[in-house]
Amino acid sequence: MMTDLARKALKHAGLVLLALVMLYPVLWMVVSSLRPDNEIFRRPGLILDSLQTHNYGEGWTALASPFGHYLANSAILVLACIIGNLVSCSMAAYAFARLEFTGKRLWFAIMLGTLMLPIHVIIVPQYILFSQLDWVNTFLPLVVPKFLATDAFFVFLMVQFIRGLPRELDEAARIDGAGHPRIFLRIILPLMLPALATTVIFTFIWTWNDFFSQLIYLTDPEMYTVPVALRSFVDATVSTSWGSMFAMSVVSLAPVFLAFLVGQRYLIRGIATTGGK
Amino acid sequence: MSALGELQRMRRGSGGTLGGKRDNKAAFVFLLPWFAGLLFITAGPIVASFLLGFTDYNLIQPPTLNGLDNFVRMLGDARLHNALGVTLIYVVVSVPLQLAAALALALLLDRGLRGLAFYRSAFYLPSLLGSSVAIAVLWRQIFGADGLVNQVLAMFGIEGKGWISDPSTALGTLIVLNVWTFGAPMVIFLAGLRQIPVMYYEAASTDGAGKWTQFRKITIPLLSPIVFFNLVLQIIHAFQAFTQAFVVSGGSGGPSDSTLFYTLYLYQRGFANFDMGYASALAWLLLVIIAAFTAINFWAAKFWVVYDD
Numbered sequence: 001m002m003t004d005l006a007r008k009a010l011k012h013a014g015l016v017l018l019a020l021v022m023l024y025p026v027l028w029m030v031v032s033s034l035r036p037d038n039e040i041f042r043r044p045g046l047i048l049d050s051l052q053t054h055n056y057g058e059g060w061t062a063l064a065s066p067f068g069h070y071l072a073n074s075a076i077l078v079l080a081c082i083i084g085n086l087v088s089c090s091m092a093a094y095a096f097a098r099l100e101f102t103g104k105r106l107w108f109a110i111m112l113g114t115l116m117l118p119i120h121v122i123i124v125p126q127y128i129l130f131s132q133l134d135w136v137n138t139f140l141p142l143v144v145p146k147f148l149a150t151d152a153f154f155v156f157l158m159v160q161f162i163r164g165l166p167r168e169l170d171e172a173a174r175i176d177g178a179g180h181p182r183i184f185l186r187i188i189l190p191l192m193l194p195a196l197a198t199t200v201i202f203t204f205i206w207t208w209n210d211f212f213s214q215l216i217y218l219t220d221p222e223m224y225t226v227p228v229a230l231r232s233f234v235d236a237t238v239s240t241s242w243g244s245m246f247a248m249s250v251v252s253l254a255p256v257f258l259a260f261l262v263g264q265r266y267l268i269r270g271i272a273t274t275g276g277k
Numbered sequence: 278m279s280a281l282g283e284l285q286r287m288r289r290g291s292g293g294t295l296g297g298k299r300d301n302k303a304a305f306v307f308l309l310p311w312f313a314g315l316l317f318i319t320a321g322p323i324v325a326s327f328l329l330g331f332t333d334y335n336l337i338q339p340p341t342l343n344g345l346d347n348f349v350r351m352l353g354d355a356r357l358h359n360a361l362g363v364t365l366i367y368v369v370v371s372v373p374l375q376l377a378a379a380l381a382l383a384l385l386l387d388r389g390l391r392g393l394a395f396y397r398s399a400f401y402l403p404s405l406l407g408s409s410v411a412i413a414v415l416w417r418q419i420f421g422a423d424g425l426v427n428q429v430l431a432m433f434g435i436e437g438k439g440w441i442s443d444p445s446t447a448l449g450t451l452i453v454l455n456v457w458t459f460g461a462p463m464v465i466f467l468a469g470l471r472q473i474p475v476m477y478y479e480a481a482s483t484d485g486a487g488k489w490t491q492f493r494k495i496t497i498p499l500l501s502p503i504v505f506f507n508l509v510l511q512i513i514h515a516f517q518a519f520t521q522a523f524v525v526s527g528g529s530g531g532p533s534d535s536t537l538f539y540t541l542y543l544y545q546r547g548f549a550n551f552d553m554g555y556a557s558a559l560a561w562l563l564l565v566i567i568a569a570f571t572a573i574n575f576w577a578a579k580f581w582v583v584y585d586d
Contacts, residue, residue, distance in 0.1 A: 012392070015385065019399035020455065026406065027423060029415050031480075040418070044428035092311040101304035109287055111311070112280050114319050116571070118517045120540050121564045124547055124557045126318065127338065148314030155311070156280050180303040209409040210362035211520040212540075216548055227410040231524055234414055242418060249411035260405055264398060267405075270470030271461055 026253075033246040040242050056251070059244030063229060064221045067248055070229040074208060077139050077225055081207045082200050084146030085154050089199065090192070092149040093158030098170065115152040119212065127216060137220040142213060146203075154199045160273055161195035162188060198270035201263035202235045205256050226252045281506045285575075323564075329557035336551050350550040357559070359534050363448060367538065368515040368570075371455040376507055378459040380496035383466035384496075389438055395466065401460035412454070413524030417441060420450040444535035451521050462507040468501035470496070479577060497584040505582045509574050516567050519544070539563055 032040045033055050034048055060067045087276065095101070096108055130141040149155055150159050165188065189196075211227040218228055230252055233245055305312075316319070330347055351357055381399055386393055406412050419425035421441035427437030440446045473496065481491045481577035519540040524528060530537030530545070541561065547556030 011385065015392075015396050018382075022403055023399060025415055025425065026403075028413075029418075041423040042428070044425055044432070088310040088314070091307045091309075095304045095307035095311075099300045099304040099307065099321060101299055101301045102465065104304075105287065107308070109284065110283050110315070112321070115280050115317075116513050116567075117319060117323075118513070118563060120517060120519075120543055121326060121560045122319060122322035124553055124560055125322035125329060127548075128325075128553065129322070129337065145309060145318045147312060148318055150314040150318045151313035156283075180300065180307070184307070186464060196564065205405055209302055209406075211408075211410055212544075213525070215523075216544075227520075230315055230410045234410075234417070234524060235527060246418075249414050252411045253406060253409065256405055256409065257402075260398075260402060267475075268397070268401065268464055271464050 029246050030250055033243060033250050034265045035243065036239055037243040039247070055241070055243035055247040057240055058241060059233075059251075060246040062241075062244055062248075063224075063233060065224075067229070067251065070213055070224050070226050071251070073223065074225040074227075077142060077214075078204055080139060080143040081146045082203045082240070084143060084148075085199055085203045086196055088147050088149035089154040090158055090189065091184075092155045093162055094180075094188055096155070097162035098183075098188070099161045099180070111152050111155055114150070115156060118271060123213070123216065130217070135219055137223050139219045139223075142207075149216060151203070154202070157198060157273065158192060158195050161192050165191050166261065194269070197263065198266040201266050202270060204259050208256055208259075281509055285578075306433055307336075309477060321419055326557040326560050329554055330561050331558075332554040334553040334557075336553055340554060343554070347555050350555065351558065351562065356534060356537065356542060360530070360537045360539045363519075363530075363535065363537055364516060364539040366515045367448060367452060367455070367518065371452040372508070372511045372515050374452070375456045375459045376462055376511060378456060379462035379507070380466055380500075380504070381458070383463050383470060386467060388461075397464065401464055404458035404460040407454060407458035410524055411519060413521045416454055416521065417452060417525050442451070444531075444533040447525070447532055447535045451518070451525065454517070454521055455515065462511060465507055466500070466503060469500050473499045482497055500583060501582045505574070505578050509571055512570055512574070513567055516540075516563070 027046060028044070031046050031048060032043075034051055034053065035043065035055075036052055037055075042259065046087075063070075065105060092111070096111070098102070125140070127136075130136060133140075135141050135144075169187050169191075170183050173187055179187070192249075211231070214225050214228050215231070218224055221232070224232065230248060329340060331342060331344060332340035333343045333346070382396075386396055390396070422437075422439035422442065424438065424440075429444075430437045438446075440450050477495050477499075478491055481495060487493070515538055518538055522536040522538045522541050523544070526532070526536045526541075528541075528545075528549075530541045539559075540563075543556055543559045546552045546559060
């Protein structure tokens with residue numbers, strides 16, 4: 001069975017090579033951020049002669065505020081969005097999965113429809129609404145929708161999860177005299193922790209990376225989040241330091257990478273059961 | 278099952294659970310945030326943007342009705358026509374390539390391959406990073422005149438060019454970026470493959486069917502709903518591409534409007550020029566185009582998607 005073994009080895013070699021090609025640009029960016037500026041345009045390899053961290057210091061202070069300010073803004077925004085999604089999407093999901101009510105099929109179909117709704121179609125009236133409320137340059141236009149269960153992806157994810165929980169548990173609690181709020185809080189929520197974890201991680205990564213709505217609503221440099229700050233960096237340093245821009249790009253990707261390492265299991269399960277982005 | 282499967286089942290009227298006691302009051306309380314979101318954040322603005330499409334509005338003066346002016350203007354708007362072309366090329370080229378890569382890799386990784394978890398992670402990671410500004414910054418460098426791609430080409434004695442500054446290749450670099458994020462559909466394919474019972478293959482083997490026949494007669498039909506699902510979602514997703522074109526072109530859609538995605542043009546009209554009436558009309562056209570693509574997909578599904586329920 002030599003040919004079989006050879007074929008297997010060849011397959012693995014091919015896969016490893018492909019993985020390397022795919023991840024190479026990112027690895028190269030990390031390495032390049034630790035090199036002097038002039039080497040970025042000359043050295044395609046990954047070997048470092050010396051470890052230079054000055055790009056990080058320069059990048060950190062290159063904009064109006066230290067980069068930590070933007071990281072903090074993004075962290076606050078992400079945290080608020082996570083709380084909003086957890087609360088509002090789990091409530092909606094409980095209703096769709098466990099309650100019977102008038103027009104349920106229609107509402108559920110509408111909810112699934114909004115899953116595919118492009119944000120660009122609603123952004124203009126939304127912007128007009130929020131600017132009339134004087135919410136532009138606050139985090140409210142980005143956070144409030146999350147408290148209103150507008151991320152249908154998570155509602156659907158949780159509906160699927162709750163449907164998989166045995167109904168006998170609810171029935172038993174109901175016989176003991178528990179109402180819906182109690183069943184939801186005491187029985188369903190604790191059992192749906194995996195779905196909640198998936199929600200936390202996806203909300204984290206998507207909000208952290210989201211550029212379009214943050215670009216539109218946050219125009220005051222004080223309020224900049226990481227993506228908007230990084231983009232203003234690109235415009236400010238067209239011909240100058242790629243090194244410091246790479247350094248801050250690496251800083252901005254690090255939390256996503258960490259979330260990926262910690263939450264891989266939930267990400268892959270979530271995307272496999274609902275087919276995310 | 279996926280959201281699309283759910284919708285299709287509802288359309289055919291075979292899903293849903295009715296009967297039993299109704300809990301309208303409790304349901305209303307639990308759905309209150311969602312109803313408010315529907316009213317103010319999603320459905321309400323759809324209606325509002327439809328109405329605004331028939332007005333002239335700059336955010337300072339109140340909107341004034343201008344009938345069909347915005348739509349007439351679209352007919353003569355050369356930049357819009359260009360943006361439509363750019364976006365269509367992007368969708369039609371990058372989505373099939375991305376899904377082909379996803380399916381090929383999913384098939385290679387299926388069935389007890391050693392190191393599956395490692396490969397899956399390595400291929401999935403780019404789809405988490407791909408939509409970030411940081412990766413767009415990186416793309417700007419690697420496809421620039423002195424970028425990584427040309428440095429590697431130089432090692433083979435090939436002289437490259439400024440891939441992003443050349444209008445004939447700029448869009449190509451963004452297509453490459455979208456194909457690079459094939460990991461997410463790949464994970465969905467892998468989950469779908471795992472649901473095909475092994476005994477089908479075993480039975481086919483005993484009947485003397487070769488690998489290729491098994492692939493054509495078992496894998497492809499049983500995976501077709503997942504292919505359909507990925508196709509619909511990725512097309513909708515690709516129509517909305519924005520960040521990468523914005524960062525790579527510095528917000529202009531250049532060079533020579535070659536990366537002017539529809540969404541980027543909409544952003545320029547609405548949020549750089551505050552031409553809110555026209556931007557609303559553009560938004561509605563986008564919705565109609567995406568809905569048309571989705572409807573065609575659903576219609577065409579009758580001919581190639583196999584449902585076993």
